[in-house]
Amino acid sequence: MIILGIETSCDETAASIIKIKKGEIQILANTVASQIPIHKKYGGIVPEIAARAHIKKIIPVIKETLAKSKICFSKIDLIAATKGPGLITSLLVGVETAKTLSFSQKIPLMGINHLKAHIRANFIQSLDIVYPAISLVASGGHTELGILRKNSYKKLGQTRDDAAGECFDKIAKILRLGYPGGPEISDKAEKWDRQAKNIKKKFTTSLPRPMIKSKNLDFSFSGLKTAVLYKVQDNKKQLNNEKFIQFLSHEAQNAIVDVLTQKTITAAKKFHAKSILLSGGVAANNSLRERLAKKSKELNIKFFVPDFKFCTDNATMIAVEAYHKYKKLSQKQKDNLNQNWLKLKVEPNLEL
Amino acid sequence: MTIKSKSEKQTIKIGKKISKKLKGGETLALIGNLGSGKTIFAKGIAKGLDIKKHITSPTFVLMKVYNLPHNKKNIKYFVHIDAYRLKSGQSLIDIGVKDWLNNESAVVAIEWANKVKEILPRNAKVVNIKQDKKNKEIRKITIT
Numbered sequence: 001m002i003i004l005g006i007e008t009s010c011d012e013t014a015a016s017i018i019k020i021k022k023g024e025i026q027i028l029a030n031t032v033a034s035q036i037p038i039h040k041k042y043g044g045i046v047p048e049i050a051a052r053a054h055i056k057k058i059i060p061v062i063k064e065t066l067a068k069s070k071i072c073f074s075k076i077d078l079i080a081a082t083k084g085p086g087l088i089t090s091l092l093v094g095v096e097t098a099k100t101l102s103f104s105q106k107i108p109l110m111g112i113n114h115l116k117a118h119i120r121a122n123f124i125q126s127l128d129i130v131y132p133a134i135s136l137v138a139s140g141g142h143t144e145l146g147i148l149r150k151n152s153y154k155k156l157g158q159t160r161d162d163a164a165g166e167c168f169d170k171i172a173k174i175l176r177l178g179y180p181g182g183p184e185i186s187d188k189a190e191k192w193d194r195q196a197k198n199i200k201k202k203f204t205t206s207l208p209r210p211m212i213k214s215k216n217l218d219f220s221f222s223g224l225k226t227a228v229l230y231k232v233q234d235n236k237k238q239l240n241n242e243k244f245i246q247f248l249s250h251e252a253q254n255a256i257v258d259v260l261t262q263k264t265i266t267a268a269k270k271f272h273a274k275s276i277l278l279s280g281g282v283a284a285n286n287s288l289r290e291r292l293a294k295k296s297k298e299l300n301i302k303f304f305v306p307d308f309k310f311c312t313d314n315a316t317m318i319a320v321e322a323y324h325k326y327k328k329l330s331q332k333q334k335d336n337l338n339q340n341w342l343k344l345k346v347e348p349n350l351e352l
Numbered sequence: 353m354t355i356k357s358k359s360e361k362q363t364i365k366i367g368k369k370i371s372k373k374l375k376g377g378e379t380l381a382l383i384g385n386l387g388s389g390k391t392i393f394a395k396g397i398a399k400g401l402d403i404k405k406h407i408t409s410p411t412f413v414l415m416k417v418y419n420l421p422h423n424k425k426n427i428k429y430f431v432h433i434d435a436y437r438l439k440s441g442q443s444l445i446d447i448g449v450k451d452w453l454n455n456e457s458a459v460v461a462i463e464w465a466n467k468v469k470e471i472l473p474r475n476a477k478v479v480n481i482k483q484d485k486k487n488k489e490i491r492k493i494t495i496t
Contacts (some may be wrong), residue, residue, distance in 0.1 A: 044437035047414065048446040087413055088447050112378060141412035161391055162409045172410075174386070222409070226387030230488065 005319030008094030009086025013057040016315035028069030054093035075163040080322030083111035084350030091346040108337030110164025120319040121306040130274040139280035140165035169222035188249035367396020381465030384481035441471030
């Protein structure tokens with residue numbers, strides 16, 4: 001079976017072709033055209049600019065993906081496109097393109113939940129995930145803990161205000177760093193780690209770990225951003241001091257990673273999880289990957305995180321999620337996918 | 353009208369109280385610095401509209417629409433918008449904000465409304481939240 005995946009939920013235009021043979025997934029091509037340089041100067045994605053960039057790139061990206069994989073439309077069995085959640089103007093480009101291709105090339109069409117696909121990214125390279133698994137999805141728009149069993153998913157907790165990635169973005173903006181905030185802060189934090197002890201001694205602060213002790217599995221990141229803001233307001237002159245910025249980046253990252261790790265481990269213990277799955281854009285953060293890997297090992301739980309290129313938005317995870325969804329359909333449901341180009345709609349507020 | 357809030361809890365309560373008076377079709381323009389409590393106030397508004405879900409930040413997608421449980425009033429939707437990253441209101445028009453402004457079945461709350469002044473309806477209620485300079489916990493909430 002050959003699947004074409006299309007992803008345009010935010011600021012990456014992406015296409016992928018995967019081939020499934022005897023249950024084994026082979027990635028024939030994975031293309032991502034990022035708009036980050038375009039949105040950088042606005043400190044975040046601008047809907048209209050994103051839509052224009054998607055329109056400009058979607059056909060070349062699909063063509064390139066077909067060429068790289070040496071596949072023509074007649075060989076494709078299924079087209080899968082992200083239907084939500086995301087920015088409506090961005091989602092529309094991918095979904096409408098997919099509908100047009102489905103109609104004109106007579107290929108069945110499936111709409112995919114972007115968040116489910118993020119979790120599914122863990123299944124691209126790993127086949128030995130054991131259930132029950134605790135899943136943490138952390139990105140610019142979402143922070144959610146859930147329990148994954150063989151045939152079900154249940155939400156255990158979520159952020160009550162800002163998403164983890166959003167917290168990185170906002171703190172980066174307070175520290176006058178660039179967008180997206182995650183990589184910028186992580187870079188400064190790593191530099192701080194390499195700092196000599198006598199310099200480290202000069203700076204002290206204690207940032208909060210919001211809700212880390214609460215009994216539920218919810219998160220809150222809004223207060224952390226405010227704490228960093230207060231710290232900066234009290235030390236305005238220090239904003240030009242590179243060491244101070246490195247220090248605060250380090251502290252902020254630590255606080256975010258502490259909370260994410262602690263809650264995930266609490267969930268894993270509570271539900272006697274056999275695996276922990278990390279996914280979403282924030283899963284690309286080295287400190288979080290290392291910390292969760294270490295904690296999981298201590299508890300003898302298997303830890304999974306996708307390769308960096310499958311943490312950030314990509315279309316391979318969309319195609320893989322489509323495959324897993326397709327497998328479970330009845331023949332009638334599969335037949336209905338032929339007419340899905342008439343029905344498929346974007347759902348910007350879709351949930352897991 | 354100016355109200356003083358001493359805590360997050362109190363800000364939620366104030367939002368809830370104001371929310372109870374809404375009839376639908378209103379736009380609440382929330383203005384205040386980062387960390388002043390605009391989202392907290394919006395949570396109060398949502399609570400007053402009997403929304404049980406957590407109101408999470410719409411910064412990333414700019415706009416989140418919540419369906420309301422059946423109620424005696426005609427309000428069916430709560431629309432939560434964050435203009436934090438925006439330089440003008442055009443971006444909001446691009447994602448369909450006009451479907452909701454002055455729509456009698458919806459209550460719209462716009463955070464950082466000062467960044468999108470040109471799209472605010474004339475009758476928008478301006479909610480200004482100011483943090484006390486000395487005591488960082490205290491907020492002055494002015495509604496006009």
